[in-house]
Amino acid sequence: MQFANDFVVNRRSGGVSGMDEMTEAKLWTNPCPFAFRLNYLALRYNTPCYGWVQKTEGLSRIEYVVIYSIALCEGGQARDIAHSSGFPKNSLSRAMAKLEKEGLIYREQDESDRRNQSLYLTENGRALFDRTVAVFEMREREMLDGLKEDELKTLSNLLAKVVLNCAPLSDEIPDSFNPQEAGKTET
Amino acid sequence: MQFANDFVVNRRSGGVSGMDEMTEAKLWTNPCPFAFRLNYLALRYNTPCYGWVQKTEGLSRIEYVVIYSIALCEGGQARDIAHSSGFPKNSLSRAMAKLEKEGLIYREQDESDRRNQSLYLTENGRALFDRTVAVFEMREREMLDGLKEDELKTLSNLLAKVVLNCAPLSDEIPDSFNPQEAGKTET
DNA sequence: CTTATTTAGTTCCATATAGAACTTGACATC
């Protein structure tokens, strides 16, 4: 099998990084090396951070995502959280109900369209965010530690470019997708 | 609405990308922009791809991860899949049992240490991988479409650098972590 | 040669999760 891909780096020095063979294979000889690196790094970020809020604040990942989302976009709606985070709306509904009962968020029904409810942090909710966000920032900083200032900027710009490129893509792959066609260059 | 864009990228042209306000905020005015971009891109990759294998092959995400992992690292062990994917070992155990019953994988007990079992794809399992992997490759290609050849290389190298930097990091954040200390430079 | 510790993998089971159906409201069409 051929992995002709820019993302394949010649790094199979056999355990230089102290990783197991499978992780090494997934990183360096993977037909989808970009996707794996994304998922791997996301994992190395999410696991410790959300584990920590769970322990220290008793909030599940989805509950903290709600807090975080509102903190960044005061007055946003559940639908936006669903869309930006990928959590299904029913799970979010449950999370919001709990957070509201605990006095961390509140909702206001939109007068112009009464199906919509805008979400806000209470004082307690804001305080919680303020005292926890530093851990997330620290973890991110720690992960990016090895990059120089200009590399950091470049990485940020390139990821932004990929994000913008992805924005209009459809998330539907037809059932009848034919792998044979996949290799051909698309205009 | 305008977002003060003090962070890295100057791209707030106001909805050019057709995203909702919250997603925009999370992308461009986020204390952890790197982490969010990772998670966002991972989501935009995982959702369509694993949704597609579910529909077309009847395999759940974790089941396909097992197949994929073995395909990349023949003879690997369950522990390695757990470590490289983040799935708990009991869920993997269940997934492997199902895949074995369906004749897609088989296991061989290691003679030198009989706790270990090496994992292999059957002919059917390999065929399944071969006919599905193109969809994953296509999605990755599609996502990276906007990047030029040299940008792709740069991105690949920078992500690799971050991965290597993360490898030795601990995933434990002490319960008693003090955010006040977070800003200070750690030796 | 015990006895304790560690590791790989499995089983058990309480609970989290997410699909599907439902409710309510907006808005379009006739």
Place this chain on the structure above:
DNA sequence: GATGTCAAGTTCTATATGGAACTAAATAAG
């Protein structure tokens, strides 16, 4: 001003999930 369609959120419920306890094997310590 009915009737149909679509969108936001909630509720219901069957199932997937993952923590904890367990088994079995290797290794270390006494």
